[in-house]
Amino acid sequence: MKFNVEPAIALCDEKLSIKISGVSPFGKVKISAIMSLPWAVNTAFESFAWFTADSEGNVDLSVQKPDSGTYDFADAMGLIVSMKMVKGKLEDIVKNISANNSLFIEFIAEYENDRICTKIERLFKRGDVKTQKITDGFVGELYYNSSSNNKTIVLIGGSDGNMSALSLIAAPLATYAYNVLSVAYFNAEGLSKKLAEIPLDYFDKVFQWLQKSPITSGNDFYLHGTSKGGELALLLAVRYPFIKKVAAFAPHAYCFQGLNYRNVSSWTMAGSPLPFIRLKNRLLFLNMLDCFIKNKSFGYAYTYKTGIDQAENKEEARIKIENAKADILLIAGENDNIWNSSDGCDDLMNILKRNNYSYSFNFFKYKETGHPFPLPYIIPLSVTLSMKMLPRLVFETGGTIAGNAYAQADSWRKTIEFFER
Incomplete structure (x- = not known):
């Protein structure tokens, strides 16, 4: 047997x-994969699949579905995306995330009495990518290299406020020859602990710094925002006319209530709150109770959709995206259970069409897809798709492993192409 990875x-x-x-010919082969995350060495993930060789005694994971295993679709990356945690806890994964060390994956092929092991190395960045932490008026980290193409992407995360997680997106983007500035806007030293009443004016300091820095001065400025960061990225595109491109991953079309269970806006400008759609806590907890009683999966999408349907100030709370001067890329899953981002992107597209928006805009909607991490092949989907909250209450972000895996890989490539154009 020959085993090639x-x-x-x-x-x-x-x-x-x-x-x-x-x-x-038609022999039975088992392939397994084992991985631990480089910043969380006490974690362990495993996957496996059985295959039947073809008439010439070959197995090719890119075109063959497994007979059985942790996944059931044809994909060369199926063993990676279907990995399950066998050691460690969720909190081990989200702490101290770093793109500095490589990810190693061991593959094992077994056929009759043969057993072959091989290990591969996965890089988050090439060796020439440098970093610079910034605390000069804002909290951020710049990723850059000597071959940067005079384009800077401002990277904005979502509602977890986990600045370190942005490194997993920033480092690969910088390897594609961009300057990438990841920015914390809450849950960091000197900033609000909660995503509520965040001043858009804060980003004045960000862009002033970029325009003065010898590394990024005079560059084209782009935005990449995920989830609530997508909502923020669209607002910033309206506020700053020099923004030339915006990639919004699972965003929405409206400003919403802050994430502190109080009736306040997520955002302010010049000291005044932006109009927002209220999310009624009573609705949230009633929906949670209903899911608990009926043993159904729980998510926030119902609360957001109901809040929009009942809002009397939709137009006031709507992001006036037609006033931006940037090319726009929208990406969302049809089964997003965090919030109904697909509906929001449909609204955004309709607004841009009605207003004859003079810049390019596009929306890629993915079936069987929820609210995945923007970069593929890193955090196993089994970890992000569902989390147990109570013995009879499971929080699900939406979609299937196959759907989310395809969406992650395809949307990442489309994002790179969008910034390259």
Whole structure:
């Protein structure tokens, strides 16, 4: 038996080729994968799949569905996206995230008495990517290299406020020759602990710094925002006419109540709150109770959708995206259970069309997809798709492993292409 996994060393977003040859025609082969995260060495993830070789004794994971295992669709990355945690806890994953060390994955092929192991290395960044932490008026971290193409992407995260998680997106983007500035806007030293009443004026300091820095001065400025960060990115595109491109991953079309269970806006400008759609806590907890009683999965999408349907100030709370001067890329899953971002993106597209928006705009809507992390092949989807809140209450972000895996990979490539154009 020959077992080939390539490339042995590659960027973390690259697809693998996994093939077996030299077994008996229609022979049964088992392939397993084992991984721990480099910043959380006490975690362990595993996956496996059984395959039947073809008439020539070959197995190719890119075109063959497994007979059984942790996934059931044809994909060379199926073993990675379907990994399940067998050691560690969720809090181990979200703490101290870093893109500085490589990710190693061990693959094991078993056929009759043969057993072959091979290990591959996955890089978050190339060696020439440098970083610079910034506390000069705002909290951020700049990723750059000597071959940067005079374009700077301002990277904005979502409602978890986890600045370190942004490094997993910033480092690969910088490897594609962009300057990437990840920015914390809450839950960091000197900033609000909660995502509520965040001043958009804070970003004045961000762009002033970028325009003065010898690394980024005079560059084209782009935005990449995820979830609530997508909502924020669209607001910033309206506020700053020099923004040339915005990639919004699972955003929405409206400003919403802050995430502190109080009736206040998520955002302010010049000291005044932006109009927002209220999210009634009573609705949230009644929906949670209903899911608990009926043993159904729970998510926030129902609360957001109901809040929009009942709002009498939708137009006031709407993000006036037609006033931006940027090319816009929208990405969302049809089954997003965090909030109904797909509906929001439909609204955004309709607004742009009605207003004959003079810049490019596009929306990619993915089936069987929820609210995944924007970068593929890093955090196993089994971790992010569902989390147990109570013995009979499971929080689900939406979609299937196959749907989310495809959306992550395809939307990441579309995002790179969007920034490159």
